[in-house]
Amino acid sequence: MNAQNPDALSAYFLAEVSDTQETHTLSVIVDNEPGVLARVIGLFSGRGYNIDSLSVSETEHERHLSRVTIVTTGTPQIIEQIRHQLDRLVPVHRVRDLTVAARRFKQDKPLERELALVKVTGSGEKRLEALRLSEAFKATVIDATTEHFVFEITGRSSKIEQFIDIMRPLGLVEVSRTGVAALNRGPEGLSSQAY
Amino acid sequence: MEREMTGAEMVLQALRDQEVKHVFGYPGGAVLPIYDELIQQDDIAHILVRHEQGAGHAAEGYARSTGKPGVALVTSGPGATNMVTALTDAMLDSIPLVCITGQVPTNLVGSDAFQECDTVGITRPCTKHNWLVKKIEDLPRIIHEAFYVATTGRPGPVVVDIPKDVQFATGTYEGPKSIHVQHKSYNPPTKGDMTAIRAAVELLATAQRPVLYTGGGVINSGPAASQLLREFVKLTGFPVTSTLMGLGAYPASGPEWLGMLGMHGTYEANMAMHGCDVMICIGARFDDRITGRLDAFSPNSKKVHIDVDPSSINKIVHVDIPIVGDVAHVLEDMVRIWRSSSFTPRSEVKIWKQQIDKWRARNSLAYRPSEEVIMPQYALQRLNEAIKGKDVYISTEVGQHQMWAAQFIDFEEPNRWLTSGGFGTMGYGLPAAIGAQVAHPNATCINVAGDASILMNIQEMSTAVQHGLSPKTFILNNSYMGMVRQWQQLLHGNRLSHSYTDSLPDFVKLAEAYGGKGFRVTKPDELDDAIAEMIATPGPVLFDCCVAQLANCFPMIPSGKAHNEMLLPDEATDEAVANAIGKEGKALV
Ligand SMILES: Cc1cc2nc3c(=O)[nH]c(=O)nc-3n(C[C@H](O)[C@H](O)[C@H](O)COP(=O)(O)OP(=O)(O)OC[C@H]3O[C@@H](n4cnc5c(N)ncnc54)[C@H](O)[C@@H]3O)c2cc1C
Ligand SMILES: Cc1ncc(C[n+]2csc(CCOP(=O)(O)OP(=O)(O)O)c2C)c(N)n1
Ligand SMILES: [Mg+2]
Numbered sequence: 001m002n003a004q005n006p007d008a009l010s011a012y013f014l015a016e017v018s019d020t021q022e023t024h025t026l027s028v029i030v031d032n033e034p035g036v037l038a039r040v041i042g043l044f045s046g047r048g049y050n051i052d053s054l055s056v057s058e059t060e061h062e063r064h065l066s067r068v069t070i071v072t073t074g075t076p077q078i079i080e081q082i083r084h085q086l087d088r089l090v091p092v093h094r095v096r097d098l099t100v101a102a103r104r105f106k107q108d109k110p111l112e113r114e115l116a117l118v119k120v121t122g123s124g125e126k127r128l129e130a131l132r133l134s135e136a137f138k139a140t141v142i143d144a145t146t147e148h149f150v151f152e153i154t155g156r157s158s159k160i161e162q163f164i165d166i167m168r169p170l171g172l173v174e175v176s177r178t179g180v181a182a183l184n185r186g187p188e189g190l191s192s193q194a195y
Numbered sequence: 196m197e198r199e200m201t202g203a204e205m206v207l208q209a210l211r212d213q214e215v216k217h218v219f220g221y222p223g224g225a226v227l228p229i230y231d232e233l234i235q236q237d238d239i240a241h242i243l244v245r246h247e248q249g250a251g252h253a254a255e256g257y258a259r260s261t262g263k264p265g266v267a268l269v270t271s272g273p274g275a276t277n278m279v280t281a282l283t284d285a286m287l288d289s290i291p292l293v294c295i296t297g298q299v300p301t302n303l304v305g306s307d308a309f310q311e312c313d314t315v316g317i318t319r320p321c322t323k324h325n326w327l328v329k330k331i332e333d334l335p336r337i338i339h340e341a342f343y344v345a346t347t348g349r350p351g352p353v354v355v356d357i358p359k360d361v362q363f364a365t366g367t368y369e370g371p372k373s374i375h376v377q378h379k380s381y382n383p384p385t386k387g388d389m390t391a392i393r394a395a396v397e398l399l400a401t402a403q404r405p406v407l408y409t410g411g412g413v414i415n416s417g418p419a420a421s422q423l424l425r426e427f428v429k430l431t432g433f434p435v436t437s438t439l440m441g442l443g444a445y446p447a448s449g450p451e452w453l454g455m456l457g458m459h460g461t462y463e464a465n466m467a468m469h470g471c472d473v474m475i476c477i478g479a480r481f482d483d484r485i486t487g488r489l490d491a492f493s494p495n496s497k498k499v500h501i502d503v504d505p506s507s508i509n510k511i512v513h514v515d516i517p518i519v520g521d522v523a524h525v526l527e528d529m530v531r532i533w534r535s536s537s538f539t540p541r542s543e544v545k546i547w548k549q550q551i552d553k554w555r556a557r558n559s560l561a562y563r564p565s566e567e568v569i570m571p572q573y574a575l576q577r578l579n580e581a582i583k584g585k586d587v588y589i590s591t592e593v594g595q596h597q598m599w600a601a602q603f604i605d606f607e608e609p610n611r612w613l614t615s616g617g618f619g620t621m622g623y624g625l626p627a628a629i630g631a632q633v634a635h636p637n638a639t640c641i642n643v644a645g646d647a648s649i650l651m652n653i654q655e656m657s658t659a660v661q662h663g664l665s666p667k668t669f670i671l672n673n674s675y676m677g678m679v680r681q682w683q684q685l686l687h688g689n690r691l692s693h694s695y696t697d698s699l700p701d702f703v704k705l706a707e708a709y710g711g712k713g714f715r716v717t718k719p720d721e722l723d724d725a726i727a728e729m730i731a732t733p734g735p736v737l738f739d740c741c742v743a744q745l746a747n748c749f750p751m752i753p754s755g756k757a758h759n760e761m762l763l764p765d766e767a768t769d770e771a772v773a774n775a776i777g778k779e780g781k782a783l784v
Contacts (some may be wrong), residue, residue, distance in 0.1 A: 031380060034327070039319060046320050077509060084506035090324040090344055093380040 024099040031091040032066040055179030112182040121148040122171030130170040202362040203228035209338040219250035223270025225297025228362035245654035249626040251281020256630030264291040272310030283321040285352035287617025291345040292352035300360040314356045323351030331366035339371040348383025349504040387520030395499040396532045402473035403543035405433045411440030412478015416522035421609040423526035436464035443606035457485040459598040462559035469758035475499040481511040491757035559750045571671045571742040575603035581726045586638040588631040592624040592648030595677035595748045600643040622651030628666035646672040656709035659735040667736045706737035715739040755780025
């Protein structure tokens with residue numbers, strides 16, 4: 001409930017009521033304390049909001065602050081609600097809708113990256129094909145035997161989706177993804193501002 | 196103010212420092228150290244309830260009738276889970292509660308220990324915030340923070356879960372003053388944005404058909420908010436309606452009063468909402484009982500919304516001028532700006548008020564009187580006459596009787612009306628009346644009850660007797676879950692599935708069994724004397740007012756209908772009732 005938050009004020013004025021679904025990326029700065037993630041996730045499940053991706057890690061050790069990055073889909077009104085509901089949580093310092101901020105800065109989208117580890121098992125032509133494609137995607141091999149590779153790939157989620165789809169017929173056995181990490185472009189930082 | 200003490204002592208000291216005078220509670224293994232401290236001091240009185248839910252609602256009644264936080268103390272496991280309904284009730288109605296729960300010792304947390312439950316997990320969605328205190332060093336800070344969070348911004352319930360070993364441990368106590376006032380992440384707004392406030396006042400000055408839609412937030416904001424509301428209405432002469440939660444903020448005897456709005460609100464209030472050109476919502480949240488069919492809600496108005504919680508704004512209804520701030524602060528600015536700009540209401544407002552008078556003349560609260568049986572509305576009219584000008588607090592249970600109480604009792608002051616609006620918790624009224632009575636020992640506290648609801652926390656009669664409290668429960672006994680039956684008549688072809696209560700207890704004997712007094716009245720002409728006697732009787736009373744069994748509560752906006760499609764009492768024939776709700780409306784609640 002940070003009324004002084006300059007990001008928040010303008011957005012109370014919803015210009016138009018719209019039913020179109022949009023995907024937004026939210027950055028939430030929280031106290032890194034027990035249960036804080038449960039509060040965030042419980043809010044989403046309890047109120048029926050979508051979580052497309054979630055990532056969280058402590059980003060400022062001295063102040064015990066974590067940054068939660070959530071990708072969600074909903075109408076503009078719902079996304080507004082999500083932002084305010086998150087802001088109502090007591091351990092939440094700041095919520096920023098990076099997608100809205102990017103628009104305001106006349107940018108296409110926030111910077112978003114995800115990392116995935118992709119295990120592919122097989123032999124012969126398929127194995128060679130997997131390796132060739134991984135190079136095209138700038139994935140690196142971080143583990144291998146004569147029967148398998150583990151690739152490490154970073155990029156936008158869509159690139160990772162595409163890589164996984166391509167690996168599927170080539171012996172894909174396991175995938176682990178980090179979820180999206182995101183920042184806005186430009187010199188200003190969310191965490192360097194007072195909050 | 197720093198000194199060494201045990202966790203249990205700290206709890207008592209912190210309550211003292213927070214100026215707590217009363218705690219509603221029930222003991223058990225995991226809170227025994229705190230109970231051991233309670234018995235050894237006199238500053239804080241403990242009211243022993245008979246069920247933890249009762250402690251929660253009593254604390255709510257205490258809070259709503261005083262504007263101060265209510266405090267409850269219960270044990271771990273079942274003590275904590277019994278509190279969940281009351282916490283959720285307080286959450287939905289924005290009532291400040293501080294609930295302290297005992298927990299198994301920290302080394303046993305997570306081991307399925309005796310009477311262990313994940314209290315912070317269970318109460319996370321039904322509190323404004325909650326804490327598990329793992330270290331004695333954190334205890335004083337957390338308790339003070341708990342009071343701060345519960346009472347500021349949009350008020351709400353909080354839980355502080357204290358493991359038994361932390362209650363025994365020794366540490367350094369810090370008072371509230373020595374701890375940071377500025378919270379690091381929680382900073383509720385108070386003052387509204389001046390540009391928005393000015394825009395709102397200017398819009399109001401151009402209004403031809405204005406209406407003030409006020410709610411529980413005016414009560415939450417404190418007595419100054421009600422005063423400022425009255426002042427603003429006096430300045431502008433604009434008509435005022437209120438939600439169920441805001442009754443008393445503007446006096447029922449005031450010249451601009453429209454009565455309650457919404458599903459069971461008056462015709463004039465709902466028609467004014469529908470036809471207005473400028474609506475100002477003050478501390479209300481566009482609940483579905485208010486809006487009816489959303490796409491037909493007040494279609495031609497510009498809307499201003501004052502609310503301290505940004506998430507209430509644009510949640511249900513899109514508004515043109517949002518103002519985030521505390522009602523009293525914002526109204527103060529509005530009154531000042533209106534005055535200093537020497538605004539006067541437009542002349543068209545007169546015509547609008549004449550239109551409203553025509554709607555008022557429909558007399559939408561009318562009912563068919565009877566000389567043989569007591570009509571429930573009549574009983575409340577008589578009760579209202581009997582309490583006029585007296586120091587009275589009214590609580591209710593949930594059902595038709597609750598709506599009739601809202602319609603027929605006149606509230607002149609804020610904090611006099613205690614009802615479960617958002618959650619609709621049957622069993623709220625008796626403990627809430629007890630809580631109000633604890634805070635106001637010399638006032639008359641009356642619980643307007645239904646025959647079904649009263650049985651949900653009837654055991655609290657015993658609490659009242661033990662503590663010398665005198666809540667009067669006025670039961671509108673129709674032998675039905677009347678509100679349920681009304682909906683079955685509207686929605687389910689009059690098939691009254693399990694809404695008739697057979698084998699109700701003899702309420703007179705029941706009152707006596709608890710050590711209180713019982714009355715039974717069946718004839719309209721016996722009412723006045725019996726009500727007077729009820730009020731004069733010391734100690735708790737159950738008043739069994741046997742009313743017309745099949746009366747229904749009108750007017751009513753049927754589910755899925757708009758404000759201008761109300762079902763009025765004189766039009767509510769059996770056929771109209773059976774066909775009032777369309778297919779889509781049936782899925783709504
Ligand atoms: C059987 C039944 C029937 C009902 N029928 C009706 C009906 O016909 N009509 C009706 O009105 N209700 C009815 N209700 C009640 C209804 O369900 C809601 O509880 C009620 O309408 C909500 O009232 P409110 O909008 O004033 O909001 P509240 O729940 O009181 O919320 C208060 C709002 O004000 C804000 N606020 C709090 N403090 C402040 C502050 N200091 N400054 C600024 N803003 C603040 C809050 O953020 C919130 O948005 C019924 C309930 C039951 C059980
Ligand atoms: C705890 C709880 N259970 C169920 C309901 C659903 N409900 C709403 S009103 C009502 C009937 C209330 O009957 P009574 O107390 O006799 O009041 P009346 O409507 O007859 O005045 C019921 C069962 C509720 N509101 N609360
Ligand atoms: Mg009944």
